[in-house]
Amino acid sequence: MTAPSLAVAQRSLGDPSISYPLVPPLTRGCPKTSTDALAYPLEVDYDYDRVPAGLFEQAPLPDIARWAPLLPPLHAPTLGEGGTPLLELDDGVYLKDESRNPTWSHKDRLNRVTVSAALAAGAPGVVVASSGNHGASAAAYAARAGLKAVVLASADSPPAVQSFVRAYGAKVLTVDADRRWPLLRDIVDELGYHPVSNQTVTHTGHPYGPEGYKTIAYELFAQLGRVPAAVFTPTGYGELLYGVWKGFTELRRTGATTDAPLMFACEPAAGAPTARALADGEPATIVDAGPSDAYAILCTVGGHRAVRAVRDSGGLALPVGDDTMRAAQRELAGQGIWQELSGAAGLAAYRALGRTFDGPVVCVGTSSGFKDLGVGTRPAEVLTAPTWRDAL
Template sequence: MNSLASGQRSLRDPAVRHPLWPPLTAGDPATSTDSVAYPLDIDYDYDRVPDDLFTRPAAHGLERWAPLLPPLAAPGLGEGNTPLVRLADGVWIKDESRNPTWSHKDRLNRLAVSAAAASGARGIVVSSSGNHGASAAAYAARAGLPCTVFTSPYAPPAVASHLRAYGATVLTVPYDSVRPLMRRIVDELGYQPVSSVTDTAHTGHPFGPEGYKTIAYEIAVELGRAPAAVHLPTGYGELLYGVAKGFLELARLGVTDSVPRMYATEPAAAGALTQAMRTGADTARVPVGPTAAYAIDCEISGYRGVVALRETGGEARTVTDDQMAQAQAELAAQGLWCEVSAAAGLAGLRTHGPADEDGPVVCVATSSGYKDTATARDTHAPVNLTWEELKTRLAQART
């Protein structure tokens, strides 16, 4: 079945509506202010959702969920249908590193690149330190669109290789130049941005976060119910918002009888959403200190994150690098290798709780350990061992 998407509406004032096309990538022009660029949300004809949508066989690719997504006009790469892994204490890990480019961003970019293809964009432009850029480049390549990526000089060494493998143009320019250059590429060259072009607050593509709803769908289908709580790594809050919207839709459609509380976890070196929730503001700007969690060290919180927490009765909290490293090690001991940022959700649960939720608890692990800045930098010289020394070392490893 084709998409049931019917239009765009302001997330700040749902009464303000726009046609579905073109995507308004710089925020809602009617409700945005000088201080906040309010994002757009996507509406659907929910009365026409097929009765069997949530009982169909599981499959890779977002086509399964097409009625509740914007039009899938660009080909996919088999994204989604990632595993839900149960830890010994009953906590579930939704492992998004199993997506085609090893992160959750593939769900967003399948939708954002589809929007670019359907609206006749001449290319894709994105600012990203890692996951988002790699994913955008892959889906742009799949759709036959050129892709330009502005990336950080501090990004992991493997990221540039990953981007260039897809044929992307990779540019490293001063931070203050990124958004002005992106806007010129959009205005003068006809590219479509799949990340923010505003300086006031992160908006991002209105179609992209819809892809994250499918994480909620998959969790609910596999558990047979909505979980009691979902803990997520949080930067600008687009993942947080998309997953929350997915669970709200499930309850609206009668598929589940509850909506989980959403817990946003940020690095203590930043914490913009935590600040916004503490002060009651729609967005907040904070100084950013050093952190290994480079994928979520955002100085500006997005309004989407505030909406997600308000609508689900959730909370924002921060964790230290040590606490994320402990969660990363816990996951690795269970065979799940993720980057430091991706372990933030589990770190938030272990650090802050609550541990007594009435129902399943899910932590979303967003991306592979290959994405970390420290990965593959250590070298290990060969060591000569006697057989007795080897047996002693192996015995120690078992204890």
């Protein structure tokens, strides 16, 4: 039996004095502060005065329900998300390996929470616009909860990942990238499916989503025995970055610690909307994006969550190129860790920054290298007997 949720409301990130009832989730941003050009997300607020003593002293084991008092109500059954290992790469530098979640990515933490919201709403299913990790995770958690799933994939998404999504019984619709969000809205409005990805001009996504991600902060606190000095997070829309930051602010708010880390948004240099918004002093922005193989975090649309996490923590947005990410990916593989190119962005940015910190540094690795472009498409070379020594 898990402890009850202490969630009480949804609060606007556009104006924290504005709050709304906890349900229904406002999946199209804050109605009062958003405009046609900018959408402000919402976050979940809690009765922090009632947080049980010792909540953050628990060991980080699979199933994020161990943190239920500081999560929205969890109606969806678990697949064993969370409790991922923290691996030391060299002295004081760690990888939080989120590829060890049930569908091999950090998205499982988000989807345990958002599929729970779909069940609570009585929705017939969930719909998500995703070309990779999010779609696979949403499909798996929907199947586990007995719900249908529709995944809107872009035409250039990896075929292996689309097969992964279909394995869970999801309906995969492959459409041009610019059609995915309008089609998602149509499916929500006409069929009543619960949206677990973005619908707005700048990114808001699901207000409950980052709540699942903040359990990474709780686990890091338990695994390190302290708050890290810095966290480097692969960043697309910024839900993961903000969720981890919020988890650390809650540790501080509830008196578990007085410290908080610097948060670093690690984005493909081909897009990097968070870096642009911070440079321009904007709450969020939209950019043009060039080519990058780090497709999972290559975004033209930014969101206010990422900007808030970087600003409030005193961190930085760090654009990184594909070659730098590939070097980090090879470094991890040399230690027995296979990360997707996007998942290596945190370590890539840390190495490129070349800065020392007064305390442990954590790089979040978001997903398995199985999700990369081109995986499984190159045929193996058949080795003939006279040449095997030359191959070794």
